[in-house]
Amino acid sequence: MMMRENWNDQGQGFHPVSAPDYLPAAQLRDLQLRRLKAVVNRAYEHVSLFRERMQERGLTPACIGSLADLAQLPFTIKTDLRDTYPFGLFASPMSEIVRLHASSGTTGKPIVVAYTQEDLQVWASVMLRTFASAGIHRGDIVQNAYGYGLFTGGLGAHYGLEAIGATVVPTSGGNTDRQIMLMRDFGVTAVCCTPSYFLHMIERANELGVDMRELPLRAGVFGAEPWSEGMRECIEKGGGIKAYDIYGLSEIIGPGVGAECCEQAGLHIFEDHFYPEIIDPETCKVLPDGEEGELVLTTLSKRAMPMIRYRTRDITHIITEPCSCGRTVRRIARVARRSDDMFIIRGVNVFPSQIETALLAVEGALPHYRIVLTREHGLDQMGVEVEVGAEVFSDQVSAMESLHKRLAHSIERITGIRAAVRLVEPHSIPRSEGKARRVWDERKA
Amino acid sequence: MKVTQLSTFIENRPGRLHAACTALAAKGVNIHTLMLADTAEFGILRLIVADPAAGKVALDAAGYVTRLTEVVAVEVPDDAGGLARILVEADAAGLNIEYMYAFSTAVGQHAVVIIRFAEPDRAVSELQQRGISVIAPVTLFAA
Numbered sequence: 150m151m152m153r154e155n156w157n158d159q160g161q162g163f164h165p166v167s168a169p170d171y172l173p174a175a176q177l178r179d180l181q182l183r184r185l186k187a188v189v190n191r192a193y194e195h196v197s198l199f200r201e202r203m204q205e206r207g208l209t210p211a212c213i214g215s216l217a218d219l220a221q222l223p224f225t226i227k228t229d230l231r232d233t234y235p236f237g238l239f240a241s242p243m244s245e246i247v248r249l250h251a252s253s254g255t256t257g258k259p260i261v262v263a264y265t266q267e268d269l270q271v272w273a274s275v276m277l278r279t280f281a282s283a284g285i286h287r288g289d290i291v292q293n294a295y296g297y298g299l300f301t302g303g304l305g306a307h308y309g310l311e312a313i314g315a316t317v318v319p320t321s322g323g324n325t326d327r328q329i330m331l332m333r334d335f336g337v338t339a340v341c342c343t344p345s346y347f348l349h350m351i352e353r354a355n356e357l358g359v360d361m362r363e364l365p366l367r368a369g370v371f372g373a374e375p376w377s378e379g380m381r382e383c384i385e386k387g388g389g390i391k392a393y394d395i396y397g398l399s400e401i402i403g404p405g406v407g408a409e410c411c412e413q414a415g416l417h418i419f420e421d422h423f424y425p426e427i428i429d430p431e432t433c434k435v436l437p438d439g440e441e442g443e444l445v446l447t448t449l450s451k452r453a454m455p456m457i458r459y460r461t462r463d464i465t466h467i468i469t470e471p472c473s474c475g476r477t478v479r480r481i482a483r484v485a486r487r488s489d490d491m492f493i494i495r496g497v498n499v500f501p502s503q504i505e506t507a508l509l510a511v512e513g514a515l516p517h518y519r520i521v522l523t524r525e526h527g528l529d530q531m532g533v534e535v536e537v538g539a540e541v542f543s544d545q546v547s548a549m550e551s552l553h554k555r556l557a558h559s560i561e562r563i564t565g566i567r568a569a570v571r572l573v574e575p576h577s578i579p580r581s582e583g584k585a586r587r588v589w590d591e592r593k594a
Numbered sequence: 595m596k597v598t599q600l601s602t603f604i605e606n607r608p609g610r611l612h613a614a615c616t617a618l619a620a621k622g623v624n625i626h627t628l629m630l631a632d633t634a635e636f637g638i639l640r641l642i643v644a645d646p647a648a649g650k651v652a653l654d655a656a657g658y659v660t661r662l663t664e665v666v667a668v669e670v671p672d673d674a675g676g677l678a679r680i681l682v683e684a685d686a687a688g689l690n691i692e693y694m695y696a697f698s699t700a701v702g703q704h705a706v707v708i709i710r711f712a713e714p715d716r717a718v719s720e721l722q723q724r725g726i727s728v729i730a731p732v733t734l735f736a737a
Contacts, residue, residue, distance in 0.1 A: 356654075537603045538659060539660075539661070542661055543661065544599065544638055545638075545693070545710075546631045549603075549638065550633065553635075571635055572603070572635065572636050574603060574657070574658065574659065575657055575658070575659050
């Protein structure tokens with residue numbers, strides 16, 4: 150049973166389940182090492198792919214004598230999950246598995262993940278810690294607009310919210326008008342969904358004559374896609390809330406790997422369950438704390454599907470300074486770039502977040518946009534469609550042409566690529582109710 | 595004395611202009627005159643309508659981005675040099691003209707041009723002082 154707040158702790162920003170966030174470093178490392186040894190043993194015994202890769206390198210679980218020894222172990226990558234579809238990486242028999250989730254799988258087979266009863270308890274506890282660090286507690290009415298179902302976002306957040314004792318409104322994604330009506334009528338105080346969907350909700354609320362800033366809503370817990378500081382500003386200003394970034398991925402557990410605290414300065418990793426390393430994505434060498442590279446995660450407690458050194462494709466760094474909130478678990482910087490989202494155009498690596506930064510620099514607010522990649526006469530073209538909002542629209546052609554020119558310059562300055570910018574009418578770019586899709590790659594192979 | 599102009603952003607795609615006009619018609623907003631400024635990729639539709647506020651609501655609801663701006667309706671004698679004389683006066687007063695277009699119907703014996711000045715208030719008083727007839731919305735729409 151999940152531990153509850155003490156009767157006289159309520160509303161004080163402390164929850165007993167968050168205690169591991171404050172462990173002294175030595176004690177935390179000791180706990181991590183003990184858990185690491187156990188999880189490597191478990192994976193070696195029950196997951197043939199992992200055992201074979203260890204054996205190829207002449208390794209046994211006994212090789213783990215310290216946390217640094219983790220660096221010897223083989224990586225796990227996304228295609229390992231596809232190649233072993235559906236159940237090849239499970240370490241528990243189906244009789245112990247109580248839940249399956251799967252990725253949407255836009256290409257080929259989806260990725261399947263499994264949970265034992267214990268795994269679900271751990272998941273609920275890390276989600277509880279996620280919400281606790283955003284200052285959400287009993288008495289809050291929380292609208293959970295992450296999609297419920299195979300996607301880990303909806304149910305992951307749901308059980309964490311129930312565990313903390315908040316009142317959950319399980320709206321799932323979609324039907325934006327109803328979301329806004331319920332938010333207003335129920336006096337919702339916090340919301341969780343993807344940041345791009347919340348921006349859409351703000352936009353729609355304004356159209357419906359609902360000013361979100363006047364509602365009791367005070368916090369938003371946003372994740373499942375990379376977003377920027379600029380987008381946070383738009384959300385906080387437009388919604389009249391504090392917007393917290395959270396981090397997670399289905400392969401590791403779902404949401405609940407890390408979360409921002411009230412300082413909003415990096416995401417604390419729940420290190421007693423997930424061990425972070427940063428590697429150079431080219432050489433695969435572990436980098437010291439503070440250096441930017443790819444985040445690699447090892448699950449320290451998962452039973453149904455232990456993940457050893459999973460390459461997340463997310464680019465970040467570990468923040469070395471201690472956080473003023475008092476938590477001792479390390480922080481990672483906001484993940485603004487995913488190497489998966491990166492596209493290569495004319496030999497240059499471009500991230501959608503760079504386009505976002507370029508648009509923000511010109512307009513001061515983030516317009517809806519999409520990137521369309523095409524190939525004309527064998528040459529790759531990057532088109533950026535930008536919706537014209539009320540703030541930037543002018544009745545003068547010269548002003549609109551100037552806006553167009555400034556957007557194109559800004560994109561070229563930041564990415565080094567000349568983009569064909571197209572100003573489009575509001576609402577002409579499709580909205581997503583889950584993870585935002587920014588890139589349409591129409592290049593034929 | 596100024597006239598309120600409703601403008602909207604139109605993508606250069608088939609059917610967009612038509613859709614905007616239909617949205618206005620559906621709310622019973624009568625278009626007195628319009629002018630479409632276009633580039634290769636987009637257009638800016640400027641409209642003089644009977645009820646600009648209602649027109650804005652209609653277009654906003656149909657998902658268009660809109661703006662209300664103030665323009666000046668000026669009476670132009672229907673003879674050679676009629677418009678030139680007005681422009682000479684505007685020049686003399688240092689009034690900056692952003693753009694202009696003709697009103698579709700004549701008022702009495704005179705043609706009418708709609709002029710978007712950088713400073714509409716100053717334009718009205720300068721023109722009037724110089725003996726040029728600025729037409730009030732009420733007269734314009736009664737024509």
